[in-house]
Amino acid sequence: MDSFSTLIRTASHQQHVEAETSTFMSDLLGGRLGVDAYARYTEQLWFVYEALESGARGLASDPVAGPFVRPELFRLPALERDLAHLLGPHWRSRLTALPATRVYAGRVAACARDWPGGYVAHHYTRYLGDLSGGQVIRGRAERTWGFARKGDGVRFYVFEDIPHPAAFKREYRGLLDALPAGDLEKQRIVAECKRAFALNTEVFRALGAEFPLSA
């Protein structure tokens, strides 16, 4: 039988392709959108990571979710520096969540509160993605909008305390494979991971509607 890390990756593969090739992501990475669209996207991420990371504290000693709570992953401080750069010193009062973002962050917060396995699904979907494809996004953003390499504007994508992402991801997959959960719970976690991808796609759809290409 496949390991759980293989199962969750395979099960979400199709949705990964959908997220990656969504109109908004393609336009953003294709350099067809302005920095305002990138800022709006970064703003949405803040709400998601706020839910992930404020929920993390209460889960640190949970047998299922606890091993995944790793401070070197936390993105909120980096996001906040990026937002100060993108939106100015009063960024915090300017943040607004799109309705789709509210739904996504709400689901993450509910899992953090009530269902550690579901929290793991959301944790995997975001952090393993950021450690992987996030590096592609960073490179494109630096080139398209002229941010300093690994500097303000793209710090979200820079994991300063993870010098060897490939090794870290291997270890992370080991944690998934060692998850103390039965088959049924694992199936529910896979389903939640698919839901997490769908929630991301909804945010992209809303951003695509806000930043249509005029050309």
Ligand code: HEM
């Ligand atoms: C244009 C945007 C994206 C690009 C270019 C991209 C690219 C990649 C690449 C190249 C990998 C392979 C990593 C490896 O084999 O080690 C990966 C993995 C991953 N991505 Fe993305 N991705 C994008 C968007 C997303 C989004 C929106 C999500 C979900 C929110 C996501 C979640 C993941 C996850 C969870 C993995 C880890 C799969 C695993 O090894 O278990 N990605 N991505």
